[in-house]
Amino acid sequence: MxxxxxxxxxxxxxxxxxxxxxxxxxxxxxxxxxxxxxxxxxxxxxxxxxxxxxxxxxxxxxxxxxxxxxxxxxxxxxxxxxxxxxxxxxxxxxxxxxxxxxxxxxxxxxxxxxxxxxxxxxxxxxxxxxxxxxxxxxxxxxxxxxxxxxxxxxxxxxxxxxxxxxxxxxxxxxxxxxxxxxxxxxxxxxxxxxxxxxxxxxxxxxxxxxxxxxxxxxxxxxxxxxxxxxxxxxxxxxxxxxxxxxxxxxxxxxxxxxMPSHIFTRLGIWEESIESNIQSAESARCYKQALNINDGFFEELHAIDYLVYAYLQQGDNTRAEQQYNAIKTATAIYPLNVTAVMYPIAAIPSRLALENKNWKRAANLQLQETGLDWGKFPWQKAIHHFAKALGASHTKDYALAEEEIKTLTKLHQLMIAENDPSQFIQVNQVEIQLKTAQAWLFFTRKDVENGLAFMQEAVAIERKTSLHPLTPGDVLPAMELLGDMLLEMNKPDEALIAYEENLSKTAKRFNGIYGAAKAAKNSGNLEKATHYFKQLIELTKNSNSVRREVEEAKEFIAHS
Missing domain, CATH: 1.25.40 (Serine Threonine Protein Phosphatase 5, Tetratricopeptide repeat)
Known part of the structure; x- marks a missing residue:
């Protein structure tokens, strides 16, 4: 070559x-x-x-x-x-x-x-x-x-x-x-x-x-x-x-x-929401095992938040408490960089107290220790203080209610000061909670005029605020609470309007259906009262609910 x-x-x-x-x-x-x-x-x-x-x-x-x-x-x-x-x-x-x-x-x-x-x-x-x-x-x-x-x-x-x-x-x-x-x-x-x-x-x-x-x-x-x-x-x-x-x-x-349970929740299809989140929680536990962690895992906590919400809408306190028991001893959470992981830690115990109108339990709630600084999570922390404020007002512990309202005010101001456009929903939700807490403090102190005014302000903000995609629902909707207040004021016709407006946006809520039934009954609209009491019985038929509202519904239907 x-x-x-x-x-x-x-x-x-x-x-x-x-x-x-x-x-x-x-x-x-x-x-x-x-x-x-x-x-x-x-x-x-x-x-x-x-x-x-x-x-x-x-x-x-x-x-x-x-x-x-x-x-x-x-x-x-x-x-x-x-x-x-x-x-x-x-x-x-x-x-x-x-x-x-x-x-x-x-x-x-x-x-x-x-x-x-x-x-x-x-x-x-x-x-x-x-x-x-x-x-x-x-x-x-x-x-x-x-x-x-x-x-x-x-x-x-x-x-x-x-x-x-x-x-x-x-x-x-x-x-x-x-x-x-x-x-x-x-x-x-x-x-x-x-x-x-x-x-x-x-x-x-x-x-x-x-x-x-x-x-x-x-x-x-x-x-x-x-x-x-x-x-x-x-x-x-x-x-x-x-x-x-x-x-x-x-x-x-x-x-x-x-994810399917988001749609089921919006439509009030509780059985399918429950099945969806049972499967999700089980899948999340598989990942926990693979990660070799015993901490509160976000996907599991998120599924349990939706499970608790669904069980509560069926009046099933037993199963709701069982789900809470599975996570309430978690002293650490994973992953640390997911801000949303703190939401169910605050929301679940608050839901259990507020949905049952267990005001004493609400007033005595304690924040679960997770190893993280709750001060860095003002939106989530506000849920806890909102629940305590409502509980304190209803149990007439007015000093505690005022203290919790001060905390809510500081958290709201902190979030406003951050001026983060991506947090607008959260800022509005804390403002709704703040005004609602103020409303019930006035109302339980017999200042009905200011109580109603603040409650209506909270409702006005809620009407223009979308629900955050993380949550299955507010721990208690402002519109539903307005219905409760109007019912206590012996204004059942106005209360019924409030309950029905809320049910049009948050389908098949236990308290909303019961409130509508009660308001209809008190206003003499027996046809609507029958409709809603029957709906409450149907809603809870598979849950073995022991809530007194269900017994009241059965008694009404039996004698109607």
Missing amino acids: KPKIVLFLLGMFLHLISCKDNAMKPNPALATIDFLRGDLLLCGSGQFGELKFSLSCNYETRADFDLAVALLHSFQYTDAEKAFVKVIDADPNCPMAYWGVAMSIYHAAWFPPSEKDLKKGRQVLAVAKELSMDEKQRDYINAIDVFYTDWQNVDHSTRAKRFEMEMEKIHLKYPEDVEAAIFYTLALYSTRDRTGKEYKNEQKAGKILESLFEENPNHPGIAHYIIHNYDNPVLAHKGLETARRYAKIAPSSSHAQH
Whole structure:
């Protein structure tokens, strides 16, 4: 062989080796990013739905990438990130894997990311933007990048809106891209009007998702986001069919087992809500076992909050207390970075006292120790002080009631001072609780005029405030409490109007139905009284309820 040919072939060989080495050499910046790694915690059969994202990279990593996206769609963010990082480790030049990590720490439908996560998102996307990619991949990377850009100076809501606008561009540019449409609807949900009740974004998103569902019947994101967008009293009926399908689409997801109960709760379908959350809690315990923790686990606590609420609406105190007993001794919670994990810790004991009008129990509630500073969770902490304030007023411990109202006032002022647009619902809810507590303090002190005025102010705020998606319902709705006050004032006709308005928004509530029956009876409307008392008996027929209201209903029907 001629020397020139030998040198040429040797040069080509060395060049190929060099290219290969360069391709496989990891970016040094990756070592500075605190990626989540480790085995995925996939309980059950490991089924999280079916999808195929056309923008995955190497064929060898496609299954991991699609699993990561499926986990992302069911809000299993920790495992989603691990799965995307697995793709990065196998193919560090895959830009969409970095996109997936950035999406996994955004938590679009949840609370805003922490400062640590925002810094991480910038790091991850800085690496991604240096990679070679096609135009469509670049569009996806740039879309999520606008959320993390200048996060130190631009508020969360503005950056979320930027992301929504970029996802709309991608959806319109690539109308055949199912994932683009789905992630656009998630972006719409994240920027919805959180206090209003027109549900413009939710209806727009729902229309897009419904158009995709028939051809993608096992896609976890479509079903999941339909439920989220219809999780309100106005649109809930549109999500019932989907709610009954989602758990079967992603049977291994604890969140997928739970989410249908949001629709069941809005519609007052308590048996299905209970079954949904029993399955969700069981799935969550599987994850606890895999994590080797005994702490209060968010998914389990969230499911139990919904279970307690559903059992209470059936008048089933026994089963509600059993659920509370399962978590009330937890002295630590997991994960620590989920703000929402503190909500059920405060809400569940408050519900048990208030729904039963057990004012002494409410006045003597103690905050459960979790190892975290309750002062950092003003919204959740306010629920506890609201319950104590109502309990104190009704037991005529006015000094305690005043003390609790002062605490509520401070918590409300603290939340206002934070000036966080993503917390508008929570701020309004604390204000409703504050005015309600003030109303009942006046009322129980025989200052009826001020009591009624404050109660009506609370109702006015409640009318324009949407329910937070985390909660199955307020521990006691202001409108229902207005009905209680009017009934005590011997104004049964006005009380009936209040109860019925509340029932139109919070279907089949035990206290609302009983209140409506009592108001109708006292006003002489025996037809309506019969209707509501029968409804109360039907509501509680499978619960062996021992609440006195059920006995009263049975006696009325027996003698009517």
